[in-house]
Amino acid sequence: MKRNLPLKVAAIKTRKRRKIEQAVRPTPSNPAKRSSERRTVRLDDLQWKEVSMPDRLDDFEGFFGLEEIEEVDVFRDGATGKISFQTSKPAKDTQRQVDVEDANGTQHGGSQENAGEKFDDDEWSGFSEEEEEVKEERPQEPELPRPSTSPSGQVKLKAKQKRGKKSGEPLPMEGAFDILTDEALDVSETDEVDVSAWGDLGLSGETLSSLSKLKFSQPTPIQASAIPEILAGHDVIGKASTGSGKTLAFGIPILESFLASRLKPSGQRPPLALIVSPTRELAHQLTAHLTALCSSNTFDGPSIATITGGLSVQKQRRLLTNADVVIGTPGRLWEVISMGQGLIKSFRQIRFLVVDEADRLLSEGHYKEMEEILNILERFDEEDEEDEGPEPTIPEVQRQTLVFSATFHKGLQQKLAGKGNKGGDLMNKQESMEYLLKKLRFREEKPKLIDVNPTHQMASGLKEGLIECAGTEKDLYLYALLLFHSKKRSLIFTNSISAVRRLSPFLQNLNLPALPLHSQMPQKARLRSVERFTAQPGSILVATDVAARGLDIPGVQLIVHYHLPRAADTYVHRSGRTARAEASGTSILICAPEEVAGVRRLVAKVHAQSKSDTKLKKTAYFIRSLDIDRRIVSRLKPRAILSKRLADAVIAKEKKHKEDEWLREAAEDLGVNYDSETFEAEAPGRRGRGSGRKKKEKEAGAITKSEMQALRAELKGLLSQRVNVGVSERYLTRGGVDVDALLNGTGNGEFLGIVDSLGFDEV
Numbered sequence: 001m002k003r004n005l006p007l008k009v010a011a012i013k014t015r016k017r018r019k020i021e022q023a024v025r026p027t028p029s030n031p032a033k034r035s036s037e038r039r040t041v042r043l044d045d046l047q048w049k050e051v052s053m054p055d056r057l058d059d060f061e062g063f064f065g066l067e068e069i070e071e072v073d074v075f076r077d078g079a080t081g082k083i084s085f086q087t088s089k090p091a092k093d094t095q096r097q098v099d100v101e102d103a104n105g106t107q108h109g110g111s112q113e114n115a116g117e118k119f120d121d122d123e124w125s126g127f128s129e130e131e132e133e134v135k136e137e138r139p140q141e142p143e144l145p146r147p148s149t150s151p152s153g154q155v156k157l158k159a160k161q162k163r164g165k166k167s168g169e170p171l172p173m174e175g176a177f178d179i180l181t182d183e184a185l186d187v188s189e190t191d192e193v194d195v196s197a198w199g200d201l202g203l204s205g206e207t208l209s210s211l212s213k214l215k216f217s218q219p220t221p222i223q224a225s226a227i228p229e230i231l232a233g234h235d236v237i238g239k240a241s242t243g244s245g246k247t248l249a250f251g252i253p254i255l256e257s258f259l260a261s262r263l264k265p266s267g268q269r270p271p272l273a274l275i276v277s278p279t280r281e282l283a284h285q286l287t288a289h290l291t292a293l294c295s296s297n298t299f300d301g302p303s304i305a306t307i308t309g310g311l312s313v314q315k316q317r318r319l320l321t322n323a324d325v326v327i328g329t330p331g332r333l334w335e336v337i338s339m340g341q342g343l344i345k346s347f348r349q350i351r352f353l354v355v356d357e358a359d360r361l362l363s364e365g366h367y368k369e370m371e372e373i374l375n376i377l378e379r380f381d382e383e384d385e386e387d388e389g390p391e392p393t394i395p396e397v398q399r400q401t402l403v404f405s406a407t408f409h410k411g412l413q414q415k416l417a418g419k420g421n422k423g424g425d426l427m428n429k430q431e432s433m434e435y436l437l438k439k440l441r442f443r444e445e446k447p448k449l450i451d452v453n454p455t456h457q458m459a460s461g462l463k464e465g466l467i468e469c470a471g472t473e474k475d476l477y478l479y480a481l482l483l484f485h486s487k488k489r490s491l492i493f494t495n496s497i498s499a500v501r502r503l504s505p506f507l508q509n510l511n512l513p514a515l516p517l518h519s520q521m522p523q524k525a526r527l528r529s530v531e532r533f534t535a536q537p538g539s540i541l542v543a544t545d546v547a548a549r550g551l552d553i554p555g556v557q558l559i560v561h562y563h564l565p566r567a568a569d570t571y572v573h574r575s576g577r578t579a580r581a582e583a584s585g586t587s588i589l590i591c592a593p594e595e596v597a598g599v600r601r602l603v604a605k606v607h608a609q610s611k612s613d614t615k616l617k618k619t620a621y622f623i624r625s626l627d628i629d630r631r632i633v634s635r636l637k638p639r640a641i642l643s644k645r646l647a648d649a650v651i652a653k654e655k656k657h658k659e660d661e662w663l664r665e666a667a668e669d670l671g672v673n674y675d676s677e678t679f680e681a682e683a684p685g686r687r688g689r690g691s692g693r694k695k696k697e698k699e700a701g702a703i704t705k706s707e708m709q710a711l712r713a714e715l716k717g718l719l720s721q722r723v724n725v726g727v728s729e730r731y732l733t734r735g736g737v738d739v740d741a742l743l744n745g746t747g748n749g750e751f752l753g754i755v756d757s758l759g760f761d762e763v
């Protein structure tokens with residue numbers, strides 16, 4: 001059970017953080033009291049005591065609270081396998097009981113496995129109590145399937161019934177730990193999932209039962225092609241469009257290898273696999289996907305360590321000691337692994353090196369850190385050199401190298417704008433192979449290149465379009481677009497952190513549920529934004545390209561490129577956050593007039609590239625403009641202006657505050673007095689680059705508190721009114737538009753014009 005704990009960490013789904021500090025087990029030396037006054041209780045009914053924590057939480061990595069309980073006996077009924085808890089302690093107050101009841105008045109129960117999850121989440125996830133509300137909304141884990149393995153290794157799940165329903169009687173501890181009991185296994189309710197379509201891949205019963213639980217009835221094309229090659233011991237380069245299941249294409253063979261390795265004598269083993277990811281969010285998500293793959297409860301899965309920046313190095317190093325699978329970002333991985341010879345040696349014995357989003361990790365500008373890792377895996381240490389004599393030969397590579405991405409591109413650094421549009425070309429098959437052979441040391445001379453969809457770069461369910469507007473009106477058009485697509489989970493991409501900082505409050509002021517995500521946010525806040533975005537339907541994530549690759553957030557329906565992608569691969573990956581796993585979705589670029597021609601070429605290039613590989617006749621792809629009634633959009637302008645003024649003022653004040661703090665500290669160090677007004681009055685006026693921006697910032701920051709209040713009140717007034725669109729020649733509207741109703745999902749978006757000419761109404 002303990003060994004599994006790190007796996008659960010990844011669930012990013014924290015519940016109440018509790019620990020049974022002293023669950024008294026009935027042992028001979030500590031016999032449990034079974035006096036008549038003891039009663040069977042639910043854990044949630046007890047008065048848990050909060051354990052005090054130090055104020056500084058930096059090193060606790062999200063461990064925000066600990067509660068303990070004493071004098072509770074844990075019993076497992078030998079006949080039924082049921083687990084129960086007994087105590088003589090009084091029950092907690094009624095309020096507390098209400099907290100753990102759902103809308104139907106039933107108790108939220110967690111399995112014993114889930115109790116483990118709580119510990120693990122506490123290890124790193126960093127969600128505070130205020131997030132409990134979101135977490136409580138999480139759908140309950142599906143009940144545990146019990147696979148029956150046929151001689152062919154195929155697994156079918158039995159249809160199950162709920163215990164309570166069957167007997168019609170309330171069960172002791174119903175809901176809390178049912179999932180552990182044998183009885184529960186037999187009768188819990190779940191759909192029957194036939195996984196016979198996986199039969200040809202020769203997977204173990206354990207893996208099949210997990211796939212069955214995940215309801216993955218058949219492999220995706222990349223899985224069907226890559227898994228047998230990896231299982232046969234080959235190096236593999238896998239290319240398949242975004243959202244096509246590449247994670248399990250390498251995850252399943254790693255699990256198979258782990259399951260096979262259990263037969264060998266145990267002991268201190270080196271990690272089996274190292275998976276490198278370009279971003280922290282993706283690393284945690286990979287952990288989550290592999291964890292889910294091992295969650296059928298029919299076997300103990302591998303222990304997974306997630307090694308990313310933003311979390312304690314010491315803790316991560318400890319995690320590595322027992323890890324079977326290590327997943328991380330290159331910088332932190334290198335930092336942690338290179339801390340000691342012991343780890344370096346054990347990492348040289350890994351059996352699988354996975355480079356996810358390989359073109360990104362191996363591209364100029366990002367390769368350095370990845371190269372450090374590769375060096376660690378390749379390099380001899382001095383001891384080895386002595387053994388081998390003065391000229392050491394390079395040791396034979398024992399590990400399989402698995403490389404996956406949706407794109408392989410060249411010239412990542414070349415910018416699209418103003419540079420002859422050279423940037424962002426995608427590589428054809430031969431070029432990608434040459435490129436990867438140069439960067440990585442494969443075991444085989446020719447790794448298997450599997451490209452499952454050479455004819456199209458983009459997901460099949462994706463619709464693409466652009467909106468043309470003045471560069472200064474992008475905020476307004478973004479607002480209009482989001483109103484039209486209200487209640488749709490949307491991801492807005494920008495090219496700068498400052499744009500994320502500005503757009504998030506701009507949209508929030510307009511009552512849109514926007515969340516920020518960029519690399520300068522503290523790690524806990526980053527994870528929180530992703531979790532909220534995942535949990536809240538209709539929410540909006542405003543992000544830099546840190547969210548462009550790999551993130552698999554279900555139900556993202558709209559991608560907006562507020563800033564144009566700098567390269568073709570970025571366009572592919574950003575757009576790939578929607579229309580995943582056969583779903584549909586929309587990707588819209590907001591372009592200034594001078595950007596339109598360049599963007600058309602970029603998108604045409606993405607579509608043409610795939611055709612050139614297959615020698616299909618090239619017909620230039622023409623991305624269509626979204627037809628939007630500009631007069632109607634202009635009616636939204638007063639709101640947008642007010643919201644922008646408010647957002648700018650808050651940002652300018654925050655910035656000024658930070659600068660003041662910094663200057664005050666510097667002045668204190670120098671032993672002089674600092675007064676911001678005198679300082680500014682005496683500072684020489686700056687001219688030149690950036691002075692206009694400075695001036696604007698100063699003006700924005702000079703707004704007084706009461707002016708801010710007045711602006712807020714004015715905006716509130718506007719937001720409560722209907723947008724009077726008058727009578728449009730083209731789109732007859734009656735009376736006006738209730739934007740609040742639109743936000744509630746009950747309005748009619750037609751006031752924004754014929755946007756369905758592209759079929760976007762189905763999004």
Ligand SMILES: Nc1ncnc2c1ncn2[C@@H]1O[C@H](COP(=O)(O)OP(=O)(O)OP(=O)(O)O)[C@@H](O)[C@H]1O
Binds near residue numbers: 217242246551581
């Ligand atoms: N065999 C399957 N059947 C159904 N769904 C699957 C299957 N395999 C994976 N999925 C689901 O498909 C979604 C996308 O998978 P994944 O994140 O691995 O895509 P990807 O190809 O790595 O995408 P990207 O290129 O954006 O990183 C996930 O939600 C995953 O759970």
